[in-house]
Amino acid sequence: xxxxxxxxxxxxxKFRGSLALAARQFPRNRAATIGFVILLxxxxxxxxxxxxxxxxxxxxKLSMKLKPPSFEHPMGTDHFGRDVFSRMLWGxxxxxxxxxxxxxxxxxxxxxxxxxxxxxxxxxxxxxxRLVDAFLxxxxxxxxxxxxGLLGPDIKNVMLALGLVQAPILARMIRxxxxxxxxxxxxxxxxALGASxxxxxxxxxxxxxxxxxxxxxxxxxxxxxxSEASLSFLGFGTxxxxxxxxxxxxxxxxxxxxxxxxxxxxxxxxxxxxxSINFMGDGLRDALDPRAWRTRRSVKADA
Amino acid sequence: MWSYLGxxxxxxxxVLLVVSLMTFAITRATPGDPVTIxxxxxxxxxxxxxMREEFNLDRSLPEQYGLWIAKVLTxxxxxxxxxxxRVTTLIAERLPISLQLASAGMLFALLVSIPLxxxxxxxxxxxxxxxxxxxxxxxxxxxxxxxxLILIYVFSIRLDWLxxxxxxxxxxxxxxxxxxxxxxxIPAIALGSLQTAMLTRLLxxxxxxxxxxxxxxxxxxxxxxxxxxxxxxxxxxxxIPFVTMAAVQFGYMxxxxxxxxxxxxxxxxxxxxxxxxxxxxxxxxxxxxxxxxVFFLVMNILADMxxxxxxxxxxx
Numbered sequence: 001x002x003x004x005x006x007x008x009x010x011x012x013x014k015f016r017g018s019l020a021l022a023a024r025q026f027p028r029n030r031a032a033t034i035g036f037v038i039l040l041x042x043x044x045x046x047x048x049x050x051x052x053x054x055x056x057x058x059x060x061k062l063s064m065k066l067k068p069p070s071f072e073h074p075m076g077t078d079h080f081g082r083d084v085f086s087r088m089l090w091g092x093x094x095x096x097x098x099x100x101x102x103x104x105x106x107x108x109x110x111x112x113x114x115x116x117x118x119x120x121x122x123x124x125x126x127x128x129x130r131l132v133d134a135f136l137x138x139x140x141x142x143x144x145x146x147x148x149g150l151l152g153p154d155i156k157n158v159m160l161a162l163g164l165v166q167a168p169i170l171a172r173m174i175r176x177x178x179x180x181x182x183x184x185x186x187x188x189x190x191x192a193l194g195a196s197x198x199x200x201x202x203x204x205x206x207x208x209x210x211x212x213x214x215x216x217x218x219x220x221x222x223x224x225x226x227s228e229a230s231l232s233f234l235g236f237g238t239x240x241x242x243x244x245x246x247x248x249x250x251x252x253x254x255x256x257x258x259x260x261x262x263x264x265x266x267x268x269x270x271x272x273x274x275x276s277i278n279f280m281g282d283g284l285r286d287a288l289d290p291r292a293w294r295t296r297r298s299v300k301a302d303a
Numbered sequence: 304m305w306s307y308l309g310x311x312x313x314x315x316x317x318v319l320l321v322v323s324l325m326t327f328a329i330t331r332a333t334p335g336d337p338v339t340i341x342x343x344x345x346x347x348x349x350x351x352x353x354m355r356e357e358f359n360l361d362r363s364l365p366e367q368y369g370l371w372i373a374k375v376l377t378x379x380x381x382x383x384x385x386x387x388x389r390v391t392t393l394i395a396e397r398l399p400i401s402l403q404l405a406s407a408g409m410l411f412a413l414l415v416s417i418p419l420x421x422x423x424x425x426x427x428x429x430x431x432x433x434x435x436x437x438x439x440x441x442x443x444x445x446x447x448x449x450x451x452l453i454l455i456y457v458f459s460i461r462l463d464w465l466x467x468x469x470x471x472x473x474x475x476x477x478x479x480x481x482x483x484x485x486x487x488x489i490p491a492i493a494l495g496s497l498q499t500a501m502l503t504r505l506l507x508x509x510x511x512x513x514x515x516x517x518x519x520x521x522x523x524x525x526x527x528x529x530x531x532x533x534x535x536x537x538x539x540x541x542x543i544p545f546v547t548m549a550a551v552q553f554g555y556m557x558x559x560x561x562x563x564x565x566x567x568x569x570x571x572x573x574x575x576x577x578x579x580x581x582x583x584x585x586x587x588x589x590x591x592x593x594x595x596x597v598f599f600l601v602m603n604i605l606a607d608m609x610x611x612x613x614x615x616x617x618x619x
Contacts, residue, residue, distance in 0.1 A: 130314075134321035137596040139558015142576060146588060149580030150333035226446050230562050233448050234577065249449060253566070256452065257460045267449030274444040 025287040032283020035276035042273060046092035055083035057090040057243045066259045076261035078251070080241075084265045087243035092269070094238055095225050095245050098159050102224035103217050105163030110170030111213065117171065118178025119201050129175070135168035144227055148236040158237050162227050166220045173216050177209045184208070211288035218281030222274045229270055245270055307611070311604050318600065319593075323375070326592045327368050330585045337583035341384055358384060358586070371589065380590035385582050390590035393575065398594070400471045401571035404563070405556040407487040408495035409549065415499045420506030420545075421538060424514060435503060442500025448562040451493035455566075458489060465489055471570045490567045494560060498552045505548055509541040543613045547606040554602025558595055 027033050045052050055073075064081035067073060075084035117128040135143070147161035148154075181187065182205065190204050231237045232246030240247065245266040252262035338354050339346075355361040358381075359370050374381060380390035423435035445453075458465045470486045513519065514537055522532045561573035568574075572591060579587035 130317060130321060133314075133318050134325055137318060137322050137600050138325075138592065139555055139595065139599060141561055142558045142573065142592070142595065145561055145577060146329055146580055146592060147333075149577070150329060150335065150583070150588075152334065229446055230448065233562060234565055249452065253452065256456050260456050263449070263452040263456070267445065267453065270446055270449060271441070271444040274446075275440065278440070278443060 021290075022287045026283055029283040029286060031279045032286075035279030035283070038272065039276040039280060042092060042269075042276070043096060046089055046096055049086075049089040049093055053083075053086035053089045055086040057082060057087045058241045066255060068259075069261055075265040076259065078248070078259070078262050079255055084248075084262060087248060088245070088265055088269050091238070091243035091245045091248060091266070094155060094242075095228050095270075095273075098155065098162065098228045099221045099224040101159050102162045102166055103221050105159070106166040106170045106220050107217060109163070109167040111174055113167070114171040114174025115178050115201050115206070118175040119182060119197065119205070121179075125175070128171070132168040132172050135165070136172065140165045140169075140223075141227060141230055144231060145234065145236065148231055153236045153239060155238055158228055158231050161231075162224050165227070166223065170216055170220060174209070174213065177212045178205060181205045181208050211285055214288060215281050215285045218277050218284065222277040222281075225273055225277070226270065229266070308604075308608060311607065315600060315604075319597065322596045323372060323589075323593060324368070326589045326596075327371065329592075330583075330588055331364055331367075335583045337384055337585055340583050354384075358382075375593070380593070381586035383579075383587045384584050385579075385587075390586050393587065394572075394590065394594055397570060397572050397575050400569060401557055401560060401564075401573065404470065404487065404490060404494065404560060404569060404571060405553060407491035408556055409498065409553050410495075411491050412495040412498040412502055412552075413549065416502035416506055420503045421510055421533065423503070423507045424510030424541075425533065427511065432507075435507060439500040439504045442496050442503075445496065446562075447493045447496060447559070448566060450496050451489065451563060451566050454489045454493055468568055470567060486567070490563050490569065493566075494556060494563045497559075498549075498556065501552065502545060502549060506541060506545050509544050510537060513537045513541045543610065546613060547610045550602055550606035550609060554599045557598055 026036075059082065061077075061081035064073075064077050065079055067077040067081075069076045073083050073085065075088065078084055078087070113128055113132075117125045138146075144158075144161040144165050147164065148157050151157040151161070178201075187200060187204055190200050195204070228237060229244075229246030229249070232244045233250045235247075235250065238244035238247050240251075249263050249266045252259070252266070255262055337358075338351050338360065342350055342354065352361070359367050362370070371381065378391070380394070382389055383393060386393070419431075419435050419438070423432040426432055455467050459467045465488050466486050467489055468486060470490065519532065519536060522536045527536075557572060560569075560571060561577060563569070564571045564574040565577065572595060576588065576591050576595075578584070579591065
């Protein structure tokens with residue numbers, strides 16, 4: 001992970017080797033590769049929305065309102081005559097940015113908490129886990145609704161709320177894998193050699209937890225994208241006229257019969273995103289776990 | 304097992320204490336004054352002061368929390384600041400509706416996932432297995448409110464088969480069986496789609512697991528009827544993780560209903576919290592979140608218990 005290059009031991013070279021091996025494994029999973037490519041395309045298209053989007057997403061043009069998909073408007077136009085495709089691209093910026101920031105938030109708080117809890121055990125573990133329990137006792141979406149609703153509908157608050165909801169879930173999972181890894185022989189060996197707890201956790205345990213952590217982070221990303229859309233749908237996220245996947249679906253409710261493309265476009269975009277993320281997560285899990293690697297020999301044996 | 308249940312139950316008050324602190328903290332640590340929202344900006348200072356006193360908002364935070372908890376312990380969740388109803392009355396009105404909707408969603412999930420999961424496991428790599436995989440993959444990806452809109456468009460607007468509103472309305476409740484239950488169909492399918500995907504996938508993999516066990520071969524060697532083998536020997540064992548997952552998910556559904564209740568104008572728990580949050584109705588937010596948290600907690604403990612009861616190998 002991020003700490004690897006700073007270590008003076010020869011281990012980093014080996015580690016880069018295993019990462020390179022993992023990178024070679026990943027393309028062998030076709031669904032994961034397709035998911036990765038689609039997600040990359042969506043990310044690039046939304047990131048470069050000002051150049052890619054054919055129209056201004058908030059420019060009202062009533063003469064063009066509720067037009068079905070056509071060559072000029074590939075996803076049709078909405079009730080203000082705005083191009084739905086351009087709105088999807090611009091809206092994706094918020095959704096994906098929130099997703100990434102929530103992943104960052106959950107990682108910065110969830111991983112250290114989970115590691116501390118799993119490594120030290122005892123009182124620390126008990127205290128931290130009761131706190132996590134309390135968070136997990138609330139259905140995640142409801143907690144996010146309460147937090148965002150009370151903090152005020154704003155995209156920064158959406159991010160904060162979703163981060164607060166996701167971090168405990170991640171912490172609980174990290175604790176589980178830390179507990180399992182802690183009992184491994186190489187950890188005992190490192191301790192016997194006099195390694196400090198920090199070093200055991202960071203350079204021995206964490207490295208063997210890369211696969212579950214990365215997979216869980218993809219799950220957090222998918223959950224964050226959907227939750228952001230849910231909150232915006234309920235009116236707590238992006239405010240009009242700014243484009244947003246969830247918010248636009250909420251607006252589309254009034255034109256269900258006349259303009260089905262207005263809700264189909266954001267629904268499909270969200271579904272495609274989540275689908276790609278999930279496939280990518282599956283691929284990463286296999287690629288980062290040497291036991292699941294597909295070699296030429298094993299592929300032949302399967303066939 | 305009983306000692307495990309005892310230990311779990313001892314922890315419940317502790318978790319509830321933290322939960323109650325959290326619901327309290329969420330309402331107090333956030334901006335927005337309920338009194339100004341309820342009475343409006345132009346209210347007289349006397350009226351505002353009276354309201355503050357009535358709801359103890361003039362006291363210090365620890366005092367407010369103490370007074371609230373003392374009341375909660377006697378079963379009194381206070382009064383709504385906006386509707387002037389008791390919070391317990393509001394919950395008694397809305398919880399049954401939410402439970403009905405969640406049950407309908409779970410019923411749909413069970414009706415689809417059990418046959419689909421079993422057949423997919425029995426006929427691996429057949430078209431029905433691929434259908435099952437495709438269905439689960441989509442179930443995870445399409446958000447429930449998106450699916451709700453698709454279903455409304457197809458079954459209500461285009462085909463005009465099903466109504467979309469009417470859950471909890473007096474008109475529907477006075478009507479016959481169809482009038483009463485038909486408004487549940489679309490919301491239940493939308494609500495249960497994620498659970499259907501989860502449960503189908505779980506049942507398929509646990510069935511495949513069970514089918515490869517030695518006792519399955521023994522059962523076949525004894526010449527038992529194939530249906531007998533699948534239902535009594537395989538399904539019964541494969542259902543153990545399935546049932547626990549279903550219990551946990553049922554508790555979860557009460558909480559994720561917010562979007563569904565919002566679309567279909569269902570007067571349930573989720574929409575009540577939504578409105579209370581917008582109006583800064585502190586007693587309602589605190590009471591409802593507490594009840595939902597307790598429900599969630601109970602379902603989780605129940606799931607653990609069921610696991611132990613169904614699988615005699617498990618000892619806590």
